[in-house]
Amino acid sequence: MKVRLARIAHARSGDKADRADIGLFARDAAGYAVLEREVTAQRVAAHFAWIAHGPVERYPLPNLLALKLVLNGALQGGAARSLRSDNLGKTIAGALLRMEVELTEAEAERLL
Amino acid sequence: MKTVRIGAGLGFYGDSWLPIRASLEHGEVQYIGSDHLAELTLAILRKDQSRDPAAGFTRDVVPMLTALWPLAQPRGTRFVLNAGGLNPLGARDALVAAFRARGWRARIAVVTGDALLDRVDELREAGEALAHLDTGAAIAEVRDQLVFANAYLGAKPITEALAAGADIVLTGRVADAALFLGPLVHELGWAWDDWDRLAGGLAVGHLLECSGQGSGGNFGSAGAWATVPDLGHIGYPIAEVSADGTAVITKAPGTGGRVDFDTVRQQLLYEVHDPHRYFSPDVVLDMGTLRLEDLGGDRVRVSGATGQPRPDTLKVVAGYEDGWMGSTVVGFCWPDAWAKAEAAVALVKQSLAEAGAAVDEFLVEHLGLDAFLGPHADLSGRGTLNEVWIRVAIRTRDKAVADSLGRHFPWLALSGPPYMGGFHGITPGSRLLGLWPTRVAREQVERRVQVSVQDTLP
Numbered sequence: 416m417k418v419r420l421a422r423i424a425h426a427r428s429g430d431k432a433d434r435a436d437i438g439l440f441a442r443d444a445a446g447y448a449v450l451e452r453e454v455t456a457q458r459v460a461a462h463f464a465w466i467a468h469g470p471v472e473r474y475p476l477p478n479l480l481a482l483k484l485v486l487n488g489a490l491q492g493g494a495a496r497s498l499r500s501d502n503l504g505k506t507i508a509g510a511l512l513r514m515e516v517e518l519t520e521a522e523a524e525r526l527l
Numbered sequence: 528m529k530t531v532r533i534g535a536g537l538g539f540y541g542d543s544w545l546p547i548r549a550s551l552e553h554g555e556v557q558y559i560g561s562d563h564l565a566e567l568t569l570a571i572l573r574k575d576q577s578r579d580p581a582a583g584f585t586r587d588v589v590p591m592l593t594a595l596w597p598l599a600q601p602r603g604t605r606f607v608l609n610a611g612g613l614n615p616l617g618a619r620d621a622l623v624a625a626f627r628a629r630g631w632r633a634r635i636a637v638v639t640g641d642a643l644l645d646r647v648d649e650l651r652e653a654g655e656a657l658a659h660l661d662t663g664a665a666i667a668e669v670r671d672q673l674v675f676a677n678a679y680l681g682a683k684p685i686t687e688a689l690a691a692g693a694d695i696v697l698t699g700r701v702a703d704a705a706l707f708l709g710p711l712v713h714e715l716g717w718a719w720d721d722w723d724r725l726a727g728g729l730a731v732g733h734l735l736e737c738s739g740q741g742s743g744g745n746f747g748s749a750g751a752w753a754t755v756p757d758l759g760h761i762g763y764p765i766a767e768v769s770a771d772g773t774a775v776i777t778k779a780p781g782t783g784g785r786v787d788f789d790t791v792r793q794q795l796l797y798e799v800h801d802p803h804r805y806f807s808p809d810v811v812l813d814m815g816t817l818r819l820e821d822l823g824g825d826r827v828r829v830s831g832a833t834g835q836p837r838p839d840t841l842k843v844v845a846g847y848e849d850g851w852m853g854s855t856v857v858g859f860c861w862p863d864a865w866a867k868a869e870a871a872v873a874l875v876k877q878s879l880a881e882a883g884a885a886v887d888e889f890l891v892e893h894l895g896l897d898a899f900l901g902p903h904a905d906l907s908g909r910g911t912l913n914e915v916w917i918r919v920a921i922r923t924r925d926k927a928v929a930d931s932l933g934r935h936f937p938w939l940a941l942s943g944p945p946y947m948g949g950f951h952g953i954t955p956g957s958r959l960l961g962l963w964p965t966r967v968a969r970e971q972v973e974r975r976v977q978v979s980v981q982d983t984l985p
Contacts, residue, residue: 512749
């Protein structure tokens with residue numbers, strides 16, 4: 416079944432120059448396995464194609480049950496030259512939590 | 528084993544200092560590290576300074592320290608703040624005057640030497656390319672538009688200031704975490720090549736540099752954020768750091784917020800690029816070896832930090848003028864609110880074009896609908912919305928065009944689609960600044976770094 420990431424994970428985002436970055440966190444090891452499998456750099460790049468003009472980097476951190484995602488070229492050159500209401504990229508984590516991922520029945524049973 | 532307790536101060540210029548009172552009164556903190564400078568704060572300070580040469584520091588430092596000093600002084604708590612911004616000596620003078628006026632005795636140290644704007648040409652002649660860190664572009668492209676350029680200094684000058692007996696250390700641009708690493712090195716006596724312990728201190732500094740974000744504030748989640756208790760009285764994070772480089776993150780008893788595995792790991796990865804190489808001027812931290820252990824009772828143990836030697840270069844953040852933004856907000860009421868807003872956008876666009884306005888980018892956000900989620904917003908009910916608010920923002924090279932954007936809206940009230948409201952006047956265009964991250968050889972900066980100490984009373 417498909418669920419939004421918001422059901423199984425939490426996230427915070429921020430800015431560094433023209434780069435937005437997101438920490439995405441699973442609740443447990445089973446949730447982390449889903450994030451690692453489903454939330455690929457390629458899928459994140461497609462999800463943020465409307466703002467991120469550079470490559471997406473992904474760093475798995477099993478010790479924190481987390482993925483670090485970095486969106487290059489995502490802030491119109493940086494917070495002080497962005498036209499957007501969210502010039503600091505604080506809401507980008509919310510946009511990531513809208514992404515839908517596929518769960519097996521066993522995973523859904525366990526995680527939802 | 529020796530330990531030291533250090534508490535978080537502000538997380539940005541404009542943040543609240545009220546929670547620091549609880550850390551002082553009930554948190555047994557020996558130090559407060561306070562971060563007043565985001566990447567673009569220096570641009571704001573530059574504007575202040577261009578109007579008044581005595582300005583250029585974050586003005587919150589005087590009311591903050593005059594409010595907190597009566598709590599800190601009897602307990603011997605010391606402050607390290609980057610509130611000096613572009614004018615640390617100016618911050619010191621303002622603070623000395625405020626303390627003298629109250630008859631308060633304190634020793635104030637100032638760290639200078641991070642400002643590089645006046646040295647850009649000298650540095651280029653010395654062989655520093657100052658190329659853009661991400662794009663590799665040459666700084667010549669923006670040389671004449673630069674408004675500030677500051678190196679991120681490390682913790683060393685802060686330790687020198689503390690060794691000189693400073694009660695309050697004012698810096699300009701230093702690495703945020705250095706505000707905390709400085710006191711830790713001073714107290715715990717770590718060697719400057721003790722990479723793992725320094726890395727542990729860097730992790731602590733990173734967890735404390737964003738005030739309430741380290742203790743349950745801005746807890747990005749669906750639903751769980753609402754379970755964080757009493758945000759109105761949040762306790763800023765406090766670290767109890769041991770000489771071996773491990774730490775316990777906590778907060779003052781009786782305060783709101785939450786320190787647990789979830790809130791601490793959210794802050795740990797915040798505004799980090801490669802977590803295996805988290806750079807600072809003093810050490811490079813690998814977060815991949817960190818262990819976070821939830822001890823319960825708002826206590827999280829942090830251990831296992833590993834560090835690599837510090838880089839030979841220092842990061843520099845520069846800002847350059849890069850055009851203007853004009854923006855205007857109006858709203859439309861049901862019926863047909865969405866269709867009318869779209870029609871108004873088209874009319875404004877046409878009006879700008881017919882006026883010959885040179886617009887490089889035209890952005891429309893439907894506030895309350897898609898400003899944050901973009902194409903992921905659910906707009907399926909847009910035909911029957913109660914109201915639709917639009918924010919139009921333009922990018923232009925011409926200040927007059929940015930200033931004029933608002934003039935393309937009022938005529939719509941009588942001659943455009945019906946039921947428009949919420950137009951609150953024409954606001955002048957605002958300056959856009961590009962950021963220019965780059966690197967400079969460490970010794971080019973460090974040979975000019977100075978620590979000066981002054982007592983508020985003779």
